[in-house]
Amino acid sequence: MIFMLFFCPLENYIYTKSSGLPVESMHWLLDVHWNEDKTRVWDMNVQKSLNLTRKIVLNLAKTFKAKTSSKLSISGILKRNLFDLRNLASFLAFF
Numbered sequence: 001m002i003f004m005l006f007f008c009p010l011e012n013y014i015y016t017k018s019s020g021l022p023v024e025s026m027h028w029l030l031d032v033h034w035n036e037d038k039t040r041v042w043d044m045n046v047q048k049s050l051n052l053t054r055k056i057v058l059n060l061a062k063t064f065k066a067k068t069s070s071k072l073s074i075s076g077i078l079k080r081n082l083f084d085l086r087n088l089a090s091f092l093a094f095f
Contacts, residue, residue, distance in 0.1 A: 030054055035074060064094055 031035040034054050041047050061077045064070065070077065081088040 026055065026058075029058055029074070033058065033078060060091075060095065064091060068094070 036054065039050070043052060059072050065072070065074060065077060072080065081091050
């Protein structure tokens with residue numbers, strides 16, 4: 001990082017730093033909503049499947065929240081759909 005500060009133009013440094021934010025944001029959301037850092041799945045295929053499924057569900061919930069102007073948090077949307085099948089059906093019918 002220090003090497004970049006001294007030998008790269010400031011614009012490149014800012015672009016490099018900001019380009020990693022969406023990845024960290026997604027990682028943070030996955031960790032908050034599914035406690036992903038503490039997942040103990042040893043099979044690599046199962047890990048990849050869970051990760052992909054979680055990302056799809058998280059993106060669907062974010063899209064649903066944005067399009068419906070819902071006041072619920074992402075966690076609220078996920079929990080509401082988990083505990084009530086009618087809500088889940090209406091959520092899935094939205095897409």
